[in-house]
Amino acid sequence: MSTRDPYAEAGVDYTTLDAAKRRAVAAARATSSNPATRGAVVDDASRGEPATVVRVGDASYAFVLECLGTKSLIARDFEAVTGVDRYDSAGYDTVAAAVNDCCCVGALPLVVNAYFATGAASWYAGTRHASLVDGFARACGDCGAAWGGGESPTLSGLVVPDGIDLAAAVVGVVPAGIEPLLGGTLAAGDEIVLVSSCGLHQNGASLVRAVACRLELGLAEPLASGRLFGEAALDSGVIYVGLVEQLLARGVAVHYLSHITGHGLRKLMRADRELTYRIERLPEVPELLGFLAEKAGLSASEAYATLNMGAGFACYVAAGSGAQVVEAAEGLGLTALVAGSVEPGPRRVVLEPLGIEYAARDLQLR
Amino acid sequence: MSTRDPYAEAGVDYTTLDAAKRRAVAAARATSSNPATRGAVVDDASRGEPATVVRVGDASYAFVLECLGTKSLIARDFEAVTGVDRYDSAGYDTVAAAVNDCCCVGALPLVVNAYFATGAASWYAGTRHASLVDGFARACGDCGAAWGGGESPTLSGLVVPDGIDLAAAVVGVVPAGIEPLLGGTLAAGDEIVLVSSCGLHQNGASLVRAVACRLELGLAEPLASGRLFGEAALDSGVIYVGLVEQLLARGVAVHYLSHITGHGLRKLMRADRELTYRIERLPEVPELLGFLAEKAGLSASEAYATLNMGAGFACYVAAGSGAQVVEAAEGLGLTALVAGSVEPGPRRVVLEPLGIEYAARDLQLR
Numbered sequence: 001m002s003t004r005d006p007y008a009e010a011g012v013d014y015t016t017l018d019a020a021k022r023r024a025v026a027a028a029r030a031t032s033s034n035p036a037t038r039g040a041v042v043d044d045a046s047r048g049e050p051a052t053v054v055r056v057g058d059a060s061y062a063f064v065l066e067c068l069g070t071k072s073l074i075a076r077d078f079e080a081v082t083g084v085d086r087y088d089s090a091g092y093d094t095v096a097a098a099v100n101d102c103c104c105v106g107a108l109p110l111v112v113n114a115y116f117a118t119g120a121a122s123w124y125a126g127t128r129h130a131s132l133v134d135g136f137a138r139a140c141g142d143c144g145a146a147w148g149g150g151e152s153p154t155l156s157g158l159v160v161p162d163g164i165d166l167a168a169a170v171v172g173v174v175p176a177g178i179e180p181l182l183g184g185t186l187a188a189g190d191e192i193v194l195v196s197s198c199g200l201h202q203n204g205a206s207l208v209r210a211v212a213c214r215l216e217l218g219l220a221e222p223l224a225s226g227r228l229f230g231e232a233a234l235d236s237g238v239i240y241v242g243l244v245e246q247l248l249a250r251g252v253a254v255h256y257l258s259h260i261t262g263h264g265l266r267k268l269m270r271a272d273r274e275l276t277y278r279i280e281r282l283p284e285v286p287e288l289l290g291f292l293a294e295k296a297g298l299s300a301s302e303a304y305a306t307l308n309m310g311a312g313f314a315c316y317v318a319a320g321s322g323a324q325v326v327e328a329a330e331g332l333g334l335t336a337l338v339a340g341s342v343e344p345g346p347r348r349v350v351l352e353p354l355g356i357e358y359a360a361r362d363l364q365l366r
Numbered sequence: 367m368s369t370r371d372p373y374a375e376a377g378v379d380y381t382t383l384d385a386a387k388r389r390a391v392a393a394a395r396a397t398s399s400n401p402a403t404r405g406a407v408v409d410d411a412s413r414g415e416p417a418t419v420v421r422v423g424d425a426s427y428a429f430v431l432e433c434l435g436t437k438s439l440i441a442r443d444f445e446a447v448t449g450v451d452r453y454d455s456a457g458y459d460t461v462a463a464a465v466n467d468c469c470c471v472g473a474l475p476l477v478v479n480a481y482f483a484t485g486a487a488s489w490y491a492g493t494r495h496a497s498l499v500d501g502f503a504r505a506c507g508d509c510g511a512a513w514g515g516g517e518s519p520t521l522s523g524l525v526v527p528d529g530i531d532l533a534a535a536v537v538g539v540v541p542a543g544i545e546p547l548l549g550g551t552l553a554a555g556d557e558i559v560l561v562s563s564c565g566l567h568q569n570g571a572s573l574v575r576a577v578a579c580r581l582e583l584g585l586a587e588p589l590a591s592g593r594l595f596g597e598a599a600l601d602s603g604v605i606y607v608g609l610v611e612q613l614l615a616r617g618v619a620v621h622y623l624s625h626i627t628g629h630g631l632r633k634l635m636r637a638d639r640e641l642t643y644r645i646e647r648l649p650e651v652p653e654l655l656g657f658l659a660e661k662a663g664l665s666a667s668e669a670y671a672t673l674n675m676g677a678g679f680a681c682y683v684a685a686g687s688g689a690q691v692v693e694a695a696e697g698l699g700l701t702a703l704v705a706g707s708v709e710p711g712p713r714r715v716v717l718e719p720l721g722i723e724y725a726a727r728d729l730q731l732r
């Protein structure tokens with residue numbers, strides 16, 4: 001990976017954040033057995049995984065709190081330029097971000113809580129809130145979860161007056177008879193299936209806004225297809241829960257799952273294992289992401305280290321099982337391909353078609 | 367209640383927010399059975415209660431996502447004025463806000479996830495993050511929960527650069543053999559025990575900052591005791607989980623619990639029941655809250671409708687059981703008093719010592 005960090009230039013310094021994250025994880029780890037007298041314990045093998053796994057008796061629950069990031073600011077800016085309210089997309093993606101993390105450990109979402117923090121009550125004027133609520137509820141339906149409750153504070157002086165900080169918490173359950181997917185069963189020889197994204201999903205919003213500032217028409221800049229830059233950036237993301245549910249129900253030998261968000265395809269080596277992930281085929285790059293990478297001046301190495309570049313979710317399955325994943329995905333209207341395999345070797349990601357390699361030091365989440 | 371809303375003057379308009387909250391609750395209610403095929407369903411009787419109750423088989427879980435509000439801005443401003451880092455208090459209170467809500471339905475916290483959203487990575491300079499993490503972990507210990515994980519995004523352009531938006535999600539379990547406390551067993555004749563707060567807790571931070579702006583020394587203004595205004599405002603709140611755990615374990619006939627936060631003592635009529643809550647004795651007002659109410663120019667009616675005024679938590683128990691609650695509280699180092707009782711009559715709160723009455727229309731959370 002290049003030493004230049006284009007994402008830091010857009011205001012996101014992952015090096016500092018990852019260090020703080022590790023400090024918090026260490027403090028959290030010391031508390032894992034606190035609720036033992038209440039019959040529960042956190043599975044420490046889930047530390048650093050996309051969801052916290054809590055064992056309660058024979059059952060395993062997953063617990064996630066996830067933020068949308070700054071995508072709501074794209075909705076704000078797009079509304080200002082075009083008059084079109086796309087807060088439904090922000091609501092949808094808030095749920096998508098959390099439930100896609102939840103299902104990575106093999107847990108199916110049960111209930112989602114909403115966090116809608118505005119900077120001023122004036123935010124609630126117009127259609128925004130109804131639109132946000134619609135998108136949030138629709139996503140709960142699409143992932144099979146209930147919307148439980150949540151919190152909608154006004155944080156004057158903390159959140160910008162015309163902004164909304166969106167997050168969601170989710171509790172999921174691992175189906176009976178299935179062990180949580182925490183990387184332990186990943187093995188050399190496993191096939192890696194990449195399931196397509198439809199665009200930005202929940203990561204890269206800061207970069208979109210930075211690029212929009214440099215374009216003459218900003219978010220109204222047309223892409224080659226004629227769609228507007230902001231319109232495409234506000235496409236709702238894909239929810240992968242239905243696919244995971246089906247793979248588990250069909251008994252497909254799933255060994256690991258990774259939701260490709262921040263850190264782009266570096267997330268392919270998320271598991272705490274010394275293994276090499278070799279990708280021989282890459283999915284098609286969504287128009288929006290190609291445009292974004294080009295206008296941001298990202299090299300291919302930078303782009304794939306930052307954005308999903310068309311790969312929204314990775315399924316690691318036993319050798320020979322990849323085709324079943326592709327079939328299940330296609331049955332759900334998704335696009336997927338057997339993209340590569342897991343090999344013995346140092347922890348790294350190799351993107352063969354592009355001659356790119358990311359080393360273990362490029363992804364330090366623990 | 368007065369028509370003047372001093373809180374709105376400090377930037378928090380509860381009327382607009384409560385309306386939006388009701389819209390979200392209605393949308394959420396339609397999704398309660400979504401996860402039925404996964405063996406879970408949201409108990410609709412928990413809609414509008416402090417925690418969402420999810421039934422999974424024979425077990426009942428509670429789920430909360432709660433925000434600290436703007437108390438972190440007091441920590442920021444206090445550090446700027448005195449050089450003293452009290453982000454530990456912000457961390458502690460983030461957990462306290464969530465777990466005190468959780469235990470209201472009779473659920474004991476199992477796992478807490480953290481939401482630390484900064485406006486710039488520069489926030490992480492100095493001791494703040496370590497301090498925040500310490501306070502968060504300490505509160506998890508004090509309530510017997512594990513710290514699971516969470517999210518720590520940098521939200522450039524959304525959160526102010528030197529600010530941090532803090533929230534926590536918690537999953538709790540209702541002990542076996544106990545029904546969730548959702549108001550159904552509240553009855554005329556029940557005794558109301560008020561358990562003392564130690565000051566601001568997690569509500570009133572905007573008002574503190576508004577008042578500080580008008581004081582010559584701001585947060586460094588001394589109170590009568592010699593403590594500084596900001597120092598007292600940053601006292602960590604009380605966690606009531608241990609008390610609830612003990613009441614349930616001892617078989618005390620607890621009928622309802624209310625965490626007194628936003629809306630002050632109007633929260634005494636939180637339950638969705640047509641009952642009158644008559645308070646005959648009030649707890650001592652913490653020095654900080656007396657000072658705050660006075661400097662903000664609040665009438666008693668306004669102050670008790672806005673702040674906890676010394677009553678942090680209310681326990682509604684069968685007639686004759688109040689003394690057991692007081693004894694249990696005192697055994698845990700808390701202060702409590704049998705303050706009044708539940709009566710037949712219209713939904714309202716009567717604070718007899720002050721001649722104040724809040725009508726049902728003053729608290730519309732559903």
